[in-house]
Amino acid sequence: MLLEVNELRVSYGNIKALHGLDFQIDEGEIVCIIGANGAGKSTTLKAISRMVPVEAGTKMTFQGKDLLQYQPDKVVSKLGISHVPEGRRLFENLTVTENLMLATFARRDREQIALDIKRVFSIFPRLEERQTQKSGTLSGGEQQMLAVGRAYMSGRKVMLLDEPSMGLAPLLMMSMFEALKEINSQGTTILLVEQNARLALQFASRGYVLENGHMVLEGPSKELLENPDVKKAYLGG
Amino acid sequence: MVFFQNLINALQWGSFYALIALGYSMVYSILMLFNFAHGDIFMVGAYIGFGVSTALVSLAAMGAFALPGWLILVLTIIISMFLTSFVGMIVERVGYRPLRDAPRASAAITGLMIGIILETGNLALLGAERVKFPSLIETTTYDLGGVFVTNKKIMIVLVSITLSFALHQFIRRTRWGMAMRAMAFDFAVVPLMGVPLNRMAALTFALGSALAAAAGILFGVAYPVLDPYMGILIGWKAFVAAILGGRGSVVGATLAGFLLGFIEMFVPMIFPSTLRDFIAYTIVLLILVFRPHGFFGEAYSARLRL
Known part of the structure; x- marks a missing residue:
């Protein structure tokens, strides 16, 4: 087991966002969490990257290590868990290359960094063309590529992706998921959350369904795609 | 002639404002925080510079080493910048880090309180008597066709521009x-x-405080009498320069620091000097209204x- 989460509880003030989630991810898998707006998908990812405090009783282990012992930056730099946040959140005042290099802040392996940058540019050739441009001037699709590329540079045992399809035209969406498949085939485990449930389930091998802070269903993607409740609630009948 | 004489003085005062403004500007842009204790860090830096230089001078007098005055000054600046950076890091760690998620108003008030603690702490430690910064270099005055420039003023301007360029x-x-x-x-x-x-926040405070210490020592070279409240007015003015320069801009804060110096020095050419700050800061206010x-x-x- 790569990542094991038990009894994950998160509250914002008096509002309970997550009511004790259990899930686990194996090495090399692509897993998705689907659910409606406000179900707690983003919060789940933020809890793993330690960007929101979790309540007592929550247990998260990554490769046998207690995730809760790590500060947010160490989750990235020591454990290799990267996070593509909702809305991309690029540093628009920095160039494409600077965004990628910033993600290597804690790394000291210069040669490997150079290789990784090449790798990102081979997955997303558009970024290479725009490497000296400020990232704020990129198109929406290019920005999403850079957000994924940046996460790839920061650590790539696991990549957490928050709505990678958001704001992308269908064709771009498909090529983005192709790129993610390629990154996964190089050994990066992927956990993504999506409102676009059909797309996510076609891409992932397993899925969880999150409703109002509860995991209500889980299973292989094929089963979830056939499940009448899932069909009705998330796949438009 | 008067114009050029004022220009020289404006550059000197601009140097102080610029160096202090850089610290305000960095902390504000990077941590979304007005560090209102920063003027007092300038004061602490000047006092640390006083302590370091006095120690070096008396060691030299005891024959521990023979150093020329200018080298003692250089050492004083370097050592004091280093020591004052720790003061900044302590202020961040104790005063601001616990409040990182608190409302910004709480953090601003904390800054004011830290300022008062630094001022009165100094008073408690050293008493009310003012201290005098040791004279490390002889003043040499150059007569450039009726405009008088001292070596100290040249040094102050050069050091401040160099440090601001280095930060950039x-x-x-x-x-x-x-x-x-x-x-x-x-x-x-x-x-x-x-x-x-956390380390980045500490670094930001360390850099800003080191620059404020440099400003404090340069100030001590020009105006050797130090007192615990010397950082308040100059700190406010540097804060104005930081805002005028634009969020997070090193170039902006530096230029705005010099601009303040110019406005302050040139207003008395036209108006009575008692109206200096009144008119100078009315001009600044108008600039901010439009920008x-x-x-x-x-x-x-x-x-x-x-």
Whole structure:
């Protein structure tokens, strides 16, 4: 087991966002969490990257290590868990290359960094063309590529992706998921959350369904795609 | 002639404002925080400079080493910048870090309180008697066709421009500088890049405080009498320069510091000198009315959380 989460509880003030989630991810898998707006998908990812405090009783282990012992930056730099946040959140005042290099802040392996940058540019050739441009001037699709590329540079045992399809035209969406498949085939485990449930389930091998802070269903993607409740609630009948 | 004489004085005062403004500007842009104790860090830096230089001078007098005065001054600046950076880091650690998620008003009030503690702490430690900064270099006056320039004024301007240029290069070219620029744009996402926020906050305070210490020592060279409240007015003015320069802009804060110096020195050429600050800061107020973001403010994301 790569990542094991038990009894994950998160509250914002008096509002309970997550009511004790259990899930686990194996090495090399692509897993998705689907659910409606406000179900707690983003919060789940933020809890793993330690960007929101979790309540007592929550247990998260990554490769046998207690995730809760790590500060947010160490989750990235020591454990290799990267996070593509909702809305991309690029540093628009920095160039494409600077965004990628910033993600290597804690790394000291210069040669490997150079290789990784090449790798990102081979997955997303558009970024290479725009490497000296400020990232704020990129198109929406290019920005999403850079957000994924940046996460790839920061650590790539696991990549957490928050709505990678958001704001992308269908064709771009498909090529983005192709790129993610390629990154996964190089050994990066992927956990993504999506409102676009059909797309996510076609891409992932397993899925969880999150409703109002509860995991209500889980299973292989094929089963979830056939499940009448899932069909009705998330796949438009 | 009077014009050029004022120009020289304006450059000297601009140097003080610029160096102090840089610290305000960095902390404000990177940590979304007005560090209102910064003027007092300038004061602490001047006193540390006083302590270091006095120690070096008496060691030299005891025959421990023979150093020329200018070298003692250089050593004083370097050692005091280093020591004062720790004062800044302590202020951040004790005063601001616990309040990082608190409302910004609480953090601003904390700054005011830290300022009062530094002022009165100094008073408690050293008493009410003013101390005199040792004279390390002889004043040489050059007569440039009726305009009098001293070696001290030249040194003050050169040191301040050099330090401001060095900071600019640091922010442009190093990975810490890159992280600082990223934090200025979107603080909340920076940890996801593997950047330790606390260390970056400490670094920001350390750099700003070191520059304030340099300003304090240069000030002591020009105006040797120090007192615990010397940082208040100059700190406020430097804060104005930081805002005028534009959020997070090293070039902006430096230029605005010099601009303040110019306005302050040239207003008395036309108006009675008792009206100096009144008119000078009315002008600044008008500039801000028309350019509320200052001269060079960089864009930033308004989102405070992930």
